[in-house]
Each structure stands twice: as C-alpha cells, then as structure tokens.
Amino acid sequence: MKVYNFSAGPACLPEAVLVKAREELVIYGNSGMSVMEMSHRSADYEAIINQAEKDLRELMTIPQNYKVLFLQGGASMQFSMVPINLMTTYKRAYYLKTGAFAKKAISEAKKVGEVIVPVSSEDKTFSYIPETTPDMFDKNADYVHITSNNTIYGTRFTKLPDTNGISIVSDMSSCILSETINVGDYGLIYAGAQKNIGPAGVTVVIVREDLIGKAPENTSSMLDYKIMADNDSMYNTPPTYGIYIAGLVFAHLKKEGGVEAMQKRNEEKAALLYDYLDSSSLFKPTANKKDRSLMNVTFVTGDAELDKKFVSEAKTQGIVNIKGHRSVGGMRASIYNAMPVEGIKTLVSFMKEFEKNA
C-alpha cells in the first residue's frame, strides 16, 4: 500500500513520474538500454538533459542571460560554491539568519570572506522572518543571501527584502517550483532536488551570467560555475539518472498547468491545514502567521508525549514522516508539489479524530 509521505526531503514524487520511470527503467525508448547505462555524451542522453533544461526554463520563465546548471553536492555544496564564486569583488556578503540551513551557509561563507548578519530570528527558534530595511544593506557587498523557505521551522519570505540594489542569492531547496517568482529579481538561485524537483544527488543552480567567471585561480574546477557553465554541466559525468527523473517531474508539472497551477493548488492545500490548526484547541501552529510556509507546516500539541503518540498513531493510518525535525520537536507536514490534496485531507481528518479522542 502506498502511504502518504510527509517527509521533508527526500520527499514524495508524483506517482505518474514513478510509474513512467518504472516503465522505462530497463529499456528507454529505442535506445536499447536503461537511462542509467547511457553515456552522458550520447544523443539519447543529450536529448534528455536538454529537454529537462528547456522545460525548467519554461516553467520558471528563466531569462536568457541566466545559466541553468545541474550539479552535485546538494545545497550544502552551494554553501561553499556561492561565496567562492561570488564573494570576489568586495569579499563581503550579507546573510539573513532565518534557520539552521542559513546558519550552515553562514558558517561556510565565513571560510571565504566577510559575512554580515543584519537580522536573525534565532531568538525565537527561527519561528518568524525578521523585517529588513534598505539601510541595513549600506556597505559594498557582493550579494545578500536568503533562505526563501525554512524547511525545519515552516517559515518563508513572502516578499523579497529591498537590498539597496545588491544581488540576492537564494537557497530555494524547499520551495522551488512551488510558487511563481521573478527570476530576474535574483542574482543566483540554488536548490537541492530532493524536495520539489527529483531524487537526492542533483542540485539546480540558476545564475545570472555576469556573476560567473570570477572565482580565484586556484579554485577546484568542480567548484567553478564558469567551468560548469562553459561545459553545459558536462565537465564531468553529471548525475544522469537523477537529471532524467527531474526532467520527468518538469514535464509532469507542465502537463499539470505549470507553476501558477502548482501555486494555486499549494495555497489551497496549505489552507486546509492552517485553517484547521487555527481552529483547533489541541494543535497549535508554530510559525508566525504572516510568514507561514506553503511547503512545511509545523505544529505542536504542547505536550511532547502527546506529540509522540500522534506521530505513532498517524503512522498506523499510512500517514508517515510527520515528526518534526529533532531540533524543534512537534510535528511537521511537508506538503510539496507532489503531495496530493487527498493526503492533506486524510491528515486533517486524522487530526480531528485524534483531537476528539484526546
């Protein structure tokens, strides 16, 4: 039996994508082999990666002066690649500290240059997005780094900070393709695939061309955006099968109406959960109301034992991975694009039932 998998990542994938992948697993089209067995330089594989890029460009309306890279190492590798490649003119960048991943990004960036943290929400366990004003970004700096959606705490930036003209770099690992954005508002966007794109092991980087080509001379080739871009993500063998699955997801999203349709569906899905949470006398949402994530809905009962009971009973109903991150406790429902509305309805019914019996 297929369960409803609320995992924060790796996370559920559209069932239609998995079924298609299964169909094609041993032999893909007329190639006589599995996608996993294809040379990355073969015509069959080039068609797959090119189509994936084309579909992603279409889904996000990515301007021509942005490169799309399919890399390895996850967001964690980008925590280093971003400063190595971009912190090159002023050797200084702003980082907004809105969660554990922002902290990791800060810690890696400090190995490369000067990091200024104008705001932080650590005082309240990152349960809100701190306000910024343009005058906070008054120094010459190479970029301002944000984490668009904070997976662990269930918060998101609902509007971009005014950075006084400094390029914004965003970690969109847990919200890419979930709502429409204007790529032109960003200097660089990166995302580990394993939440809204595909399997773990693929990282998407979307970067404005003028920002690349400035890495120091002794930079490892694998960490240099310029080398990756000049070789169309084929400097070495890319994670071919993961990119193929990501391509299937992109094609599926297009068929489902694209990012605009996803956003509408995601807002409806999140509303089902938040509306119930706001009315419940047992469960309490933990993120600041105006900063609520559409992707990760965090809540508690206020009683750790009861939380545990809820998670364990949910599992028997086929509602799995609903436990909150170990650093915050409670519950977290990750409801990425691939989570069907039926999953949310099943969860809310179960919560109501649990509340009645509590």
Added chain:
Amino acid sequence: MKVYNFSAGPACLPEAVLVKAREELVIYGNSGMSVMEMSHRSADYEAIINQAEKDLRELMTIPQNYKVLFLQGGASMQFSMVPINLMTTYKRAYYLKTGAFAKKAISEAKKVGEVIVPVSSEDKTFSYIPETTPDMFDKNADYVHITSNNTIYGTRFTKLPDTNGISIVSDMSSCILSETINVGDYGLIYAGAQKNIGPAGVTVVIVREDLIGKAPENTSSMLDYKIMADNDSMYNTPPTYGIYIAGLVFAHLKKEGGVEAMQKRNEEKAALLYDYLDSSSLFKPTANKKDRSLMNVTFVTGDAELDKKFVSEAKTQGIVNIKGHRSVGGMRASIYNAMPVEGIKTLVSFMKEFEKNA
C-alpha cells in the same frame, strides 16, 4: 531490444539489477514508497546504505581501519579532495602521468601543493605504463597517486609501484571490483560509480583512518573527509537512489561469486578479444601488451574511414558505443563486470565477419 552497450561510462549494469530496481521502483518492500522518496534518516534507508557498505567491505575485504564513504562529484571532485585532505604534511605528492584523467588529477593537485611527476607515458599517447624504481620516490611526500586503469587508452597497472613506503592513492574508477586487490596496499582508493558500481552521481572513497582529519581549517565541510566519515556519509543528503542501485550491484556480485569470480570471468572475456586482435590482420590492439586493461580494450584498423564504417555497421548489429575516445580515435570495447560473455562473443564474431569482408 536490449543492445550490447560497450560504453566506457556510464556503462551497462547487470540486467538482474535493473529488473529488480524496476520491480521495486514505485514501492520498496513494506515501506509504502519508492527508495527515491525515502528520508535518508529513515530506518528503511539506513538499512539500505548500511547493507551496501557491508557488502562492499565483504567484496573487497576492506580492513576495519579503513572508512568507506559514499560521496558526490565523481572522480573529478576527488582530484581536488585528495590533495586538500592529504597533501598536508609535506605539501608535496608524486603523480604518475598515465593518461588524461591522471593529467586532470595533476592539474587540480597543483592548485593545492607541489606535484612531482617522476614518469609519464604521454610520449606514446599513454599506450603503456611506465616503469618506476623505488629511488624515484626519494623525497618526503604525502602520497603517490596512480590511475590503476586508464579508460581511454586501455592500460592498467598489473603490479603496484614500489613507492619507498609512501602511501599510494589510486583512482580505480574503471577497475574497482574487477579483480582482487589488497586494500591494505593503499592509503586511499576512489572510484566514480558509473563504470563498475552503479549509476553516475555516486563516488566511493575507501580511506585509511590515519590519513583523515588533516584538512586545513577553512576547507569546505563538503570537501573534508573527516566530516564525511564522522557523519557516515550523511553530513547532508547523500545520493540515496544511486547508493541503493550500487547496493543492488554489490549484492549481485556476491551472488555471482564475488570479486575473485569476476576476475576469472573478466580475464576470460578480455582474452577472447585480445586473442582475436593478436591474430587479426585487420584490427590492431593499441595498448602495450603487458599493460593491457581487462576493462577497456582499444584497437584500430589503421584507417580512420574504415574505423568509422566498423563502428557504424556494428551499431546496426546491436553493438553500440564501440567508438574510441575522441582524443585517440579507433575503437574501444569497455567490458566491465556487467558485460556478459555473450556480448564479447557477438562482438568478436562481428569483427571476424567485418575482417572477411574488408
């Protein structure tokens, strides 16, 4: 129709592995989800990665004082990680220049420290393995780097150089698990998965414990073996699905008799091709006889047009990716563990037929 895929990598996988992966693609065991959808911290996934490591340790008889890491970025990322982590005491290492990948490894290592190249076979298009003597390794150095099998040129080290006690680091991307080795003879072994292990996007590193923990303080966490080892390859989300497929390959190899059985089969497979090549008056093997690879068999007709005709006619017979690397031309049959003996027999018959008609 399934073809015989002689690609140098990504390369053919055991059909039994692909069939099993297909069976389990949508729902794995009792998990209610695809392996691609599993949290890397879940009990189901931990069982998968732990079993993969256990089976690899058993297949290669890896001593307890060696760590096994499943990383990302391919051998190319190791070209940087090796010197960053290991070139720390003398800031100097020896590199044997036996091919294009050795050259890339040298070029990345030079960004980190001093590289000494005692021997090279570049004078003859890397068609042989140059002899070394212990007195060539007379300086204090952190390691000696070799490429055990040279994919492009079809050569391999049939015995290890005597390095005067300096630790050997080997790129085994194209020969790992193809013949028995004594892991204790090496300080570090690395291999991109996409030739003999599994899909592209997974890199296996086997490293003696005393060699890790010396990376400079400002090293990116993702490039630090110590951080990877301390977190059992789970510092961040590993390439979960690729590791799962690698695990299926390891289990399959064990069932087939392990590495010893593979070596016997690989020697027989290679002999079928080399024996014919040695007797042919049309096709000429290009690698020095005593340095011949068991994994990549390179040959030419001596006439570029005829080579092209051969490659193109082979394709119509379901013999694909037999073209040599663009840097050397001619033909290359990559016959990794997963290439069945029938594939070689089909190729040799076709070559005989082609020779008769030429």
